Amino acid sequence: MARSQALKRQRATEQRLHPRFTAQFRSTFSGGQREGQGKTLDLSDGGCRIETDHPVVADTSFECRIYAPGLSWPLRIDEAQVRWVKGKTFGLQFVEMKPDERVKLKQVIADLEGDRRC
Secondary structure, three states: OHHHHHHHHHHHHHOOOOOOEEEEEEEEEEEOOEEEEEEEEEEOOOEEEEEEOOOOOOOOEEEEEEEOOOOOOOEEEEEEEEEEEEOOEEEEEEEEOOHHHHHHHHHHHHHHHHHHHO
């Protein structure tokens, strides 16, 4: 049983296209009639994991804002799709964002990567 769980974890990790970095950023999300806020727990070039008390459903899309330190304005993801939900956390895949926001995202990730090396 433990071996099958280890294989599942390994497969899930192999599916990631971008390395994840631990974060603790305030975030907001909105779309349709839904709006919520939470805490970004990790971040990558392709998405993030958010913890929230607001109910979220897989396969829905949101606009997301991430309030990372060092940015004068929050990072804005025009469209992010909920890929999974587990308890109070969910995973977002970044689908659409403006090029200047992509540059800001890469800078935030570089800062997180630098923090991890220290």
